[in-house]
Amino acid sequence: MTTPASILLIDDEESMRVSVDQWLSLSDYRVLPFSEAEGALARIDPWLAGVVVSDIRMPVMDGMALLQAVLKIDPEIPVVLITGQGDIRMAVA
Amino acid sequence: MNPTPAEEHSPKRRHSRWLLPFLGLLLTSLAVWQIALFTEQWVETEIRRTGQSRVTLYAGSLRESLEKYRHLPYLLARDLRIGQLLDENLPAIRVNPHLEDFARVSGALLFVLDHQGETVAASNWREEQSLIGSNFAFRPYFQDAREGRSGSYYAVGVKTGQPGFFLSYPVLETGRLQGIVVAKVDLGMLEKAWRESGETVIVSDASGVVFLSSRPEWKYRSLRPLTEPTAQRLRQAQYLDSPLTTLTTERQAVDGGNILRLESVDFLEQSLQLPEYGWRIHYLSEMRPVRASFRLALASAAGLAVTLILALAFARERRQKLQSRREAREALAIRQANQRLQEEIRQHQQTEQTLRDTQKELVQAGKLAALGRMSAAIAHELNQPVTAIRTFLASSRLLLARQKLDQVDANLDRIDALARRMGGITGQLKTFARKNPGRRDPQDLATVLERVLSCLAPQLAKSGVEVQLGLPPPGSAVIEGDDLQVEQVLNNLLVNALEAMADSPARLLSLKMRTSDCQAILLCRDSGPGISDEALESLFEPFATTKPIGFGLGLGLSISYGIVQEMNGTISGENHPEGGAVFTLRLPLAACRPDQPRRSIAP
Numbered sequence: 001m002t003t004p005a006s007i008l009l010i011d012d013e014e015s016m017r018v019s020v021d022q023w024l025s026l027s028d029y030r031v032l033p034f035s036e037a038e039g040a041l042a043r044i045d046p047w048l049a050g051v052v053v054s055d056i057r058m059p060v061m062d063g064m065a066l067l068q069a070v071l072k073i074d075p076e077i078p079v080v081l082i083t084g085q086g087d088i089r090m091a092v093a
Numbered sequence: 094m095n096p097t098p099a100e101e102h103s104p105k106r107r108h109s110r111w112l113l114p115f116l117g118l119l120l121t122s123l124a125v126w127q128i129a130l131f132t133e134q135w136v137e138t139e140i141r142r143t144g145q146s147r148v149t150l151y152a153g154s155l156r157e158s159l160e161k162y163r164h165l166p167y168l169l170a171r172d173l174r175i176g177q178l179l180d181e182n183l184p185a186i187r188v189n190p191h192l193e194d195f196a197r198v199s200g201a202l203l204f205v206l207d208h209q210g211e212t213v214a215a216s217n218w219r220e221e222q223s224l225i226g227s228n229f230a231f232r233p234y235f236q237d238a239r240e241g242r243s244g245s246y247y248a249v250g251v252k253t254g255q256p257g258f259f260l261s262y263p264v265l266e267t268g269r270l271q272g273i274v275v276a277k278v279d280l281g282m283l284e285k286a287w288r289e290s291g292e293t294v295i296v297s298d299a300s301g302v303v304f305l306s307s308r309p310e311w312k313y314r315s316l317r318p319l320t321e322p323t324a325q326r327l328r329q330a331q332y333l334d335s336p337l338t339t340l341t342t343e344r345q346a347v348d349g350g351n352i353l354r355l356e357s358v359d360f361l362e363q364s365l366q367l368p369e370y371g372w373r374i375h376y377l378s379e380m381r382p383v384r385a386s387f388r389l390a391l392a393s394a395a396g397l398a399v400t401l402i403l404a405l406a407f408a409r410e411r412r413q414k415l416q417s418r419r420e421a422r423e424a425l426a427i428r429q430a431n432q433r434l435q436e437e438i439r440q441h442q443q444t445e446q447t448l449r450d451t452q453k454e455l456v457q458a459g460k461l462a463a464l465g466r467m468s469a470a471i472a473h474e475l476n477q478p479v480t481a482i483r484t485f486l487a488s489s490r491l492l493l494a495r496q497k498l499d500q501v502d503a504n505l506d507r508i509d510a511l512a513r514r515m516g517g518i519t520g521q522l523k524t525f526a527r528k529n530p531g532r533r534d535p536q537d538l539a540t541v542l543e544r545v546l547s548c549l550a551p552q553l554a555k556s557g558v559e560v561q562l563g564l565p566p567p568g569s570a571v572i573e574g575d576d577l578q579v580e581q582v583l584n585n586l587l588v589n590a591l592e593a594m595a596d597s598p599a600r601l602l603s604l605k606m607r608t609s610d611c612q613a614i615l616l617c618r619d620s621g622p623g624i625s626d627e628a629l630e631s632l633f634e635p636f637a638t639t640k641p642i643g644f645g646l647g648l649g650l651s652i653s654y655g656i657v658q659e660m661n662g663t664i665s666g667e668n669h670p671e672g673g674a675v676f677t678l679r680l681p682l683a684a685c686r687p688d689q690p691r692r693s694i695a696p
Contacts, residue, residue: 013477013481015477015478015481015507015510015511015514016477016480016481016484018481018507019480019481019482019484019485019488019507020484022484022485022488022500022504023484023485023487023488023491026488026491026492026495027491057473
C-alpha cells in the first residue's frame, strides 16, 4: 500500500478550497488546504512527496509568486496553477 | 383729432430742409449787393477825389490864364504915348503899331477908349473887325474904370463876335478920367485845351450862364432859369444876342458835391467859386462809370457767387458721391466680414458637430470599454462559484455512490449558498439597471448609519480602522427613502473608504452628519491616498473602479449616485486639502418635503 500523495491546495476563496479539497479527498488524496501561500510554503521541503495546486489570483502573494518560491525550495515538485478564467497567455509564461 | 407728433414734426423738418439753402441764397445775394455797393462807393469816392483835384487845377489854370494879363492895361495906362493920344497930342496912327506890337507879344487884343467909351486906338487896327470907332460905354468894365477901378469882364466881342475876357484900367490925369486901356484875353485856346482833355469843365457867371465850356453845346446857356429882364440885359451887355436858353438840370446834394442831371446825363458836380470874377467853375464827372462799376461789380460778384455756389455744390455732390462710395465700400466690407463670420460660424458648427460625433464615439467606446470591464468582472465573480458548484456536484455524485448522504446534504447546502451568492451578484446588476423608485419611508439617516456601521464593525476592527462619529440628535435627520437603498448607499461609501485605506499606515474614518437648509448632510472622510484626477472625472460612472478586476464590479458609487438622485439628493467626491478623500452626501429632510416643488405641483 503506497502512501497517498499529498496535495498542497492553496486558494483564498473558501468555496473553491472546500470543494476542491472534498473532491480530491474523495479521490483518495491527502489534501493539505491553505487559505494563503505563506502557510503552504512553510510546509514544503525537498522530501515532500506531493503536488502543489494553487489559485493564481490571490491577495498578498499570488500563484505566480508562489510558483517561483516553490521552485527555489524544490525544483522538481510539480506545481499546478488553477484559475477562474482560462488565461492562455499566463499559462505560457 | 389731434395730430400725432410725427405729423406735427414732418412739415417743420421739410421747412428746415429748405430753410438753410434759402438763407444761404439770401445771405449770398446780400453779400453780392454789398460788394456792388461798396465798389460803387469806392469808384464814386475815387471820382470825387479826382474831381476835387481837377476842379482846383482847372480853376488855377483859368486864374493864371487871366491874371497874367492883369498888368497889361495897368502898364499901358501909364504909357506916355497913350496919355498923349488921349490928350490928342499924338495921332492914333502913332499909337496903333505900338499896341499891335504889345498884342503880338502878349497874345491879347489891346485897345484904348476915350473918356466917353469911344475906341481911339486898337491893336487890330489893320483888320476888318477893327474896334476903332466902336463905343463900349455900355460895358461894365467902362463903368468900373470911370470910377477909377480896374475892371474885368467876360463878354462876347460886339465887333469880332469872339468871346473874351476884358481887363481894363483907367488912365487918370490929376483924378480926371482921360480914357481906358482894355486888354481882351482870348480864352478860346484854353477852352480848346479843355475840350481836348476829354473832361467836362464849365464856368458859369453870377447869373448861372455858362460862358466857358468843354462842351460847345452848353455854351451861352443858363444853368438856372433867367428872368426876361436879366436875360435881356445879359444879351445886350455880354453875350451878343445869344438865346441864353435854360439847360435842363436837376440837382441832388450828395457827400462832397452834387449829382447833377444835366441834359439827361448824370454828373457828379464839383464846383469852386471864383470870387474875384464872380464866377463858378464846375468840374463834371460822369456818373456812368459809377453806375457801370456798380453793375460790373454786381455782375462779377454774382458771377463769382454763382461760380462759388456751383463749385460748392459740385464739391458737395462729389463729397457725397465719395461718401456714398465709401459707405458702399464699407457696407461691402461689412457684408464680406459677415459672410466670413457666417462661414466661420458654419465651420465652428461643423467642428462642434464633429466634436460631438467624436465625443459620441468616445462615449460609445467608453461604454464598450465599461462593458468589457463589466464582463470581465462578472465573469470572474461568477466563475468561482460556478467552478465550486461544479466541483461540489462532482463530489456529491461520488458521495451519493458511496451512500454518504449526510455529506451530500451538506454539499447541497453549500451549492445553495453559492447559488445565492451568484444571485446576489446578478441582483446587484439588477439594482443598477432598475429605474423604478424604491419605497419612501421616513428613515433617520443617523440610525441607518449606525446600523451599517455595526454590520461593518468586524471588518473595521480587522483592518484597524479608527472611526470618528459625529451625529445629530436622534430624529432630526429624518429622510424619506427605501431603507435597503439608503443602507446600500451608506454601505458603499464606508466600504469604499475602507478599501481606499487598505494600504495606508493610519486608518481614520471620519463621519460627520448634520442638518442644514432642509438637508441631511453626511461628510465621509478617509485617510487614504485620495482620488486621482483621472478617477475624479468618472467617479460616479458605472464600472469605473480604482480596483483591479476581481475586486468588485465598480458599480458601488454609480449605484449610490442613481439612488441618491432618485431621492432628490446629491453625492459628490473630492480630495481633502489635508489628504484623503471626502464624499459629501446630501439628502432632503422629510420635514421639509411639503416645500418641495414635486409635491406642490402633484395633483
